[in-house]
Amino acid sequence: MGVEHKPTFCRICEPLCGMIATVEDGRLTALRPDKDHPLSAGFACQKGIAFTEVVNDHDRVTTPLRRRTGGGFEPVGWDEAMTDIAARLGAIHRAHGAGAIGWYFGNPGAFSYSYTLSLTTLMAGFGLGLIGGPGRGLHVFTAGSQDVNNRFVASQLLYGSPLALPVPDVLRTDLLVVIGANPVISHGSVLTVPRIRDRMHDIVKRGGRVLVIDPRKTETAAQFEWLGIVPDGDAYLLLSLLHVMFAQNLVDRHRLASQADGGAWLERLARPFSPEATESHTGIEPETVRSLAHDLARTERAAVYGRVGTSTGENGTLTTYLLDAVNVVAGNLDVPGGSMFGRWGLPGERWLNKAGGAMLRAVYSRKRSRIGGFPSVLGSEPAAVMAKEIITPGRGQVRALFVGAGNPVLSVPNGDELETALESLDLMVGIDLYVNETLAHCDYVLPATSMYERDDFPLPFQTLQPTPFRQATEAVIAPVGQARAEWEIIDDLAARMWRSTPGLAALAGMRKVLSLFGVRLTPRVLVDAVIRLADGGDRFGLRRGLSFSKLTGRHPHGSVLADNLRDGVLRDTVVYRGRRIRLRHDEIATEVDKLSRRSVPDGYPMRMIGMREARSENSWLHNSPLLMRGERMHQARIHVDDAAAAHIVDGDTVRIASPHGEIELAVVVTKDIVPGVVAVPHGWGHKGTAGWRVANDAGGANVNRLMSSDPSDIESLAGMARLTGVPVRIERAETEVVHAGRNPLP
Ligand SMILES: Nc1nc2c(c(=O)[nH]1)N[C@H]1C(S)=C(S)[C@@H](COP(=O)(O)OP(=O)(O)OC[C@H]3O[C@@H](n4cnc5c(=O)[nH]c(N)nc54)[C@H](O)[C@@H]3O)O[C@H]1N2
Numbered sequence: 001m002g003v004e005h006k007p008t009f010c011r012i013c014e015p016l017c018g019m020i021a022t023v024e025d026g027r028l029t030a031l032r033p034d035k036d037h038p039l040s041a042g043f044a045c046q047k048g049i050a051f052t053e054v055v056n057d058h059d060r061v062t063t064p065l066r067r068r069t070g071g072g073f074e075p076v077g078w079d080e081a082m083t084d085i086a087a088r089l090g091a092i093h094r095a096h097g098a099g100a101i102g103w104y105f106g107n108p109g110a111f112s113y114s115y116t117l118s119l120t121t122l123m124a125g126f127g128l129g130l131i132g133g134p135g136r137g138l139h140v141f142t143a144g145s146q147d148v149n150n151r152f153v154a155s156q157l158l159y160g161s162p163l164a165l166p167v168p169d170v171l172r173t174d175l176l177v178v179i180g181a182n183p184v185i186s187h188g189s190v191l192t193v194p195r196i197r198d199r200m201h202d203i204v205k206r207g208g209r210v211l212v213i214d215p216r217k218t219e220t221a222a223q224f225e226w227l228g229i230v231p232d233g234d235a236y237l238l239l240s241l242l243h244v245m246f247a248q249n250l251v252d253r254h255r256l257a258s259q260a261d262g263g264a265w266l267e268r269l270a271r272p273f274s275p276e277a278t279e280s281h282t283g284i285e286p287e288t289v290r291s292l293a294h295d296l297a298r299t300e301r302a303a304v305y306g307r308v309g310t311s312t313g314e315n316g317t318l319t320t321y322l323l324d325a326v327n328v329v330a331g332n333l334d335v336p337g338g339s340m341f342g343r344w345g346l347p348g349e350r351w352l353n354k355a356g357g358a359m360l361r362a363v364y365s366r367k368r369s370r371i372g373g374f375p376s377v378l379g380s381e382p383a384a385v386m387a388k389e390i391i392t393p394g395r396g397q398v399r400a401l402f403v404g405a406g407n408p409v410l411s412v413p414n415g416d417e418l419e420t421a422l423e424s425l426d427l428m429v430g431i432d433l434y435v436n437e438t439l440a441h442c443d444y445v446l447p448a449t450s451m452y453e454r455d456d457f458p459l460p461f462q463t464l465q466p467t468p469f470r471q472a473t474e475a476v477i478a479p480v481g482q483a484r485a486e487w488e489i490i491d492d493l494a495a496r497m498w499r500s501t502p503g504l505a506a507l508a509g510m511r512k513v514l515s516l517f518g519v520r521l522t523p524r525v526l527v528d529a530v531i532r533l534a535d536g537g538d539r540f541g542l543r544r545g546l547s548f549s550k551l552t553g554r555h556p557h558g559s560v561l562a563d564n565l566r567d568g569v570l571r572d573t574v575v576y577r578g579r580r581i582r583l584r585h586d587e588i589a590t591e592v593d594k595l596s597r598r599s600v601p602d603g604y605p606m607r608m609i610g611m612r613e614a615r616s617e618n619s620w621l622h623n624s625p626l627l628m629r630g631e632r633m634h635q636a637r638i639h640v641d642d643a644a645a646a647h648i649v650d651g652d653t654v655r656i657a658s659p660h661g662e663i664e665l666a667v668v669v670t671k672d673i674v675p676g677v678v679a680v681p682h683g684w685g686h687k688g689t690a691g692w693r694v695a696n697d698a699g700g701a702n703v704n705r706l707m708s709s710d711p712s713d714i715e716s717l718a719g720m721a722r723l724t725g726v727p728v729r730i731e732r733a734e735t736e737v738v739h740a741g742r743n744p745l746p
Pocket residue numbers: 013014107147179180181182183185186187188189213214215216218229230231232233234307308309310313609610611612613614615616617618724725
């Protein structure tokens with residue numbers, strides 16, 4: 001075999017940087033950035049490069065594991081594990097229906113087309129339970145309710161389809177306003193731009209501006225312009241921007257009316273929100289708001305872009321709706337350098353979008369969660385109610401739970417409640433690289449292939465690229481140990497269960513028919529068809545172009561389809577009749593109404609926000625020695641003035657308490673944060689007992705113990721967990737936090 005250098009790409013986060021994998025005798029020994037990748041061009045971050053340590057980690061799960069009665073896990077064969085899982089799942093299904101089965105789909109799942117497609121098929125097979133009221137269909141929970149589901153719902157309201165997602169044209173804009181995102185650290189999200197930091201510096205180099213609106217002077221803000229804001233003040237700011245644009249006649253009303261219905265309604269909605277009226281909620285001076293409104297309307301190429309910070313407050317759907325509203329009212333939607341829509345270029349795309357949009361809108365309005373009555377976003381319900389779905393008796397009580405590529409004990413509000421609930425399940429199965437904090441509660445843990453052990457095509461990110469681009473990869477190494485791809489596990493499960501499940505039986509029948517023609521219906525066949533039919537595809541030989549295997553064979557570094565996105569596609573993107581955006585929605589008016597009813601419990605004067613770190617990826621890269629070097633610690637950040645008032649000094653241990661829980665951790669005192677705000681990274685506080693030893697030794701606390709899983713605290717339109725702007729109190733703790741595994745000084 002010898003040494004090979006295989007082009008592939010990283011799938012930890014959204015730029016999907018090109019990588020060269022060094023494979024020696026079948027083993028992955030190194031990863032380095034691919035300088036021949038047309039877009040990432042020799043860039044990869046520390047996480048991407050350290051990933052060899054994950055692939056070869058001694059703590060990795062490489063055989064199926066079964067929980068032992070006395071505690072801990074023991075290795076078990078695949079067939080034995082799957083036979084028992086299918087038998088127990090079948091019994092639960094027969095006795096209680098599909099509503100007794102739940103699946104949590106974690107963030108890395110979105111980076112695997114085969115897992116995404118096979119889970120969708122399984123959902124269809126078990127049925128979503130649209131008829132007959134709550135508690136009938138399979139429960140699907142995802143990381144999206146802590147991340148992006150509000151974006152989908154805002155798009156559904158505005159454009160008629162949750163999948164119409166505008167992205168800022170970073171490559172051509174002259175004014176990029178980044179609200180609640182930190183691309184220098186996150187590398188961009190719901191936006192695939194390799195080397196995004198360089199691309200933002202290009203904006204400044206060509207005479208433009210990048211303005212970051214954030215409660216913390218983040219790593220991005222430090223390199224560009226920073227405007228501090230009170231946490232969760234964004235809806236007020238955006239309403240004020242609209243107010244100014246309308247009041248000062250900065251709006252091209254003719255153009256607005258050609259793109260959208262409801263402009264006059266929006267104008268009335270924004271009328272009470274003058275910059276003077278919102279100043280106390282944003283901490284931003286009225287003159288600053290006015291000049292920003294002018295700049296957005298007068299700069300020919302300008303875009304407003306928001307991400308996690310604008311999604312996880314009290315009104316994430318409203319805030320995201322308003323971000324887009326500002327773009328459209330300022331004349332910045334669907335134009336070069338503005339906020340633009342990517343397309344697949346599929347034959348009949350508009351029809352597909354229309355049909356898909358109508359179906360997803362119907363699912364949204366018809367499927368309600370049993371707990372809290374939340375609408376279903378892309379078929380999923382809020383993960384924050386998962387614990388209550390498990391412990392609350394009745395039809396639809398979750399008794400069997402699968403967790404594939406997620407760690408909700410650390411990533412979802414109230415991990416303690418969830419841990420208790422998980423212990424009461426009749427069956428719990430995890431599919432992962434590690435026995436993480438959540439999977440420690442499983443009956444079975446099944447070993448997943450890592451991204452370098454599977455073929456891939458980044459399906460959900462294709463339309464989020466300002467530079468339309470395609471890349472696919474084959475697996476660069478064989479599965480480590482006995483690991484299997486998620487889709488194979490799902491396939492195996494479905495094959496064992498189709499006799500008792502009519503939906504799965506229909507699928508099995510379809511497969512059988514196809515196999516008569518020599519076609520094995522796999523996710524690869526589906527994604528290959530998409531590549532071939534879409535822009536740049538070979539249309540099954542009707543023209544020269546791409547297919548999955550041509551991409552991997554002839555274009556291993558990827559293929560740029562066009563330099564830029566096409567503008568003027570709005571009428572094809574909006575699926576509503578009339579092809580115009582709908583601005584007017586009662587749901588939005590209700591959310592605006594709620595702004596005036598916001599309340600804060602007594603005794604919690606500070607506001608907590610999140611922060612991402614360059615060498616973490618949510619909860620799951622803390623076992624890599626390379627990424628944890630230098631005695632990395634979990635630390636909170638507070639402003640010098642707040643520290644002084646509370647007699648806290650840099651390095652102290654502080655206790656942070658919310659009405660829902662408290663944690664202790666070390667503190668960094670800084671001027672680079674708005675006073676009254678405390679920033680705490682999530683994904684720490686490891687204790688996966690059978691699992692990742694380096695992570696467990698790193699100490700830290702689970703910040704989501706402070707978050708509420710009470711349905712009344714969950715955002716109503718998209719079921720978003722409230723993870724930012726959370727009221728807290730902070731005080732010096734007497735005890736000192738030590739690294740669990742590192743000896744304190746004597
Ligand atoms: N290194 C690294 N990269 C990552 C990840 C990681 O964990 N580490 N995670 C990946 C994932 S899953 C995602 S979803 C993306 C997220 O990508 P981003 O959204 O770009 O990343 P965040 O750091 O969450 O940025 C949110 C910003 O919002 C600010 N903020 C908080 N509350 C408010 C508010 O009320 N208003 C405003 N205006 N700002 C606020 C925070 O200070 C923070 O700077 O990053 C991805 N990339």
